[in-house]
Amino acid sequence: xxxxxxxxxxxxxxxxxxxxxxxxxxxxxxxxxxxxxxxxxxxxxxxxxxxxxxxxxxxxxxxxxxxxxxxxxxxxxxxxxxxxxxxxxxxxxxxxxxxxxxxxxxxxxxxxxxxxxxxxxxxxxxxxxxxxxxxxxxxxxxxxxxxxxxxxxxxxxxxxxxxxxxxxxxxxxxxxxxxxxxxxxxxxxxxxxxxxxxxxxxxxxxxxxxxxxxxxxxxxxxxxxxxxxxxxxxxxxxxxxxxxxxxxxxxxxxxxxxxxxxxxxxxxxxxxxxxxxxxxxxxxxxxxxxxxxxxxxxxxxxxxxxxxxxxxxxxxxxxxxxxxxxxxxxxxxxx
Numbered sequence: 001x002x003x004x005x006x007x008x009x010x011x012x013x014x015x016x017x018x019x020x021x022x023x024x025x026x027x028x029x030x031x032x033x034x035x036x037x038x039x040x041x042x043x044x045x046x047x048x049x050x051x052x053x054x055x056x057x058x059x060x061x062x063x064x065x066x067x068x069x070x071x072x073x074x075x076x077x078x079x080x081x082x083x084x085x086x087x088x089x090x091x092x093x094x095x096x097x098x099x100x101x102x103x104x105x106x107x108x109x110x111x112x113x114x115x116x117x118x119x120x121x122x123x124x125x126x127x128x129x130x131x132x133x134x135x136x137x138x139x140x141x142x143x144x145x146x147x148x149x150x151x152x153x154x155x156x157x158x159x160x161x162x163x164x165x166x167x168x169x170x171x172x173x174x175x176x177x178x179x180x181x182x183x184x185x186x187x188x189x190x191x192x193x194x195x196x197x198x199x200x201x202x203x204x205x206x207x208x209x210x211x212x213x214x215x216x217x218x219x220x221x222x223x224x225x226x227x228x229x230x231x232x233x234x235x236x237x238x239x240x241x242x243x244x245x246x247x248x249x250x251x252x253x254x255x256x257x258x259x260x261x262x263x264x265x266x267x268x269x270x271x272x273x274x275x276x277x278x279x280x281x282x283x284x285x286x287x288x289x290x291x292x293x294x295x296x297x298x299x300x301x302x303x304x305x306x307x308x309x310x311x312x313x314x315x316x317x318x319x320x321x322x323x324x325x326x327x328x329x330x331x332x333x334x335x
Contacts, residue, residue: 209264236274
């Protein structure tokens with residue numbers, strides 16, 4: 001440990017998952033119970049902007065109208081919303097046409113609209129904190145390895161042309177090239193930026209929708225793709241810390257939620273399960289280690305997973321998919 005550092009570790013509690021058939025009445029009771037739990041909702045840019053939309057804009061978009069109803073439903077005294085993730089997205093938009101002062105005004109308008117919209121729930125962060133944090137982040141990588149992640153994604157869209165389908169017979173070789181590229185940039189081979197790229201290679205529609213690789217490189221929004229990927233680890237560490245503090249009686253929010261209008265991101269996010277996070281504060285920076293379970297079988301949609309006792313009953317094609325899945329697990333260190 002670094003001398004003088006402050007170590008903080010947060011862990012997920014034991015989990016119990018049940019599957020059962022519920023009557024409509026029982027389902028309603030469960031929903032009511034869940035909504036009674038104090039919850040902190042992290043909003044992305046699109047969701048945070050909903051309260052600013054005009055009635056005409058809401059009427060013209062059933063999807064936005066649905067989101068407005070969802071936000072109204074969580075408007076309860078025990079809930080809060082956080083603009084933090086939307087702020088980080090804003091700060092990461094290097095190509096933004098807004099200068100510093102204009103960007104600050106837009107953020108304050110977003111937050112003012114949220115405060116006006118919610119009659120009972122509150123916006124967690126005060127204006128001074130948000131503007132101060134924006135000025136700290138503006139033009140500065142939020143993660144030290146951000147330039148490497150951006151270079152990796154540019155290569156995936158450019159030289160590796162992942163906007164195009166790869167023949168099944170060539171995919172494992174392409175996967176090896178992807179992992180080699182990541183390691184050459186000092187990116188962990190099981191980092192979400194790598195595993196989600198492999199998900200695109202193996203036909204995961206949600207991952208493709210999230211990454212939005214483009215044949216024309218000028219149309220590929222690499223900043224947006226990376227911003228979505230980094231939500232995974234960012235939300236994981238906030239979730240673990242906030243919920244453990246609540247269990248210890250040190251905080252009020254027993255659960256956290258991430259709210260985004262991006263269905264692809266929500267589906268991909270569910271493939272990563274936070275286990276623990278450790279913060280180390282040596283004084284001039286903060287080091288963060290996050291442990292996660294990666295549900296790789298859900299990310300690699302075109303491959304097949306099977307237990308050893310049933311593998312012999314599979315068709316030759318499915319057996320080949322099982323073998324390739326196992327090789328990918330070994331390749332990224334998740335065997």
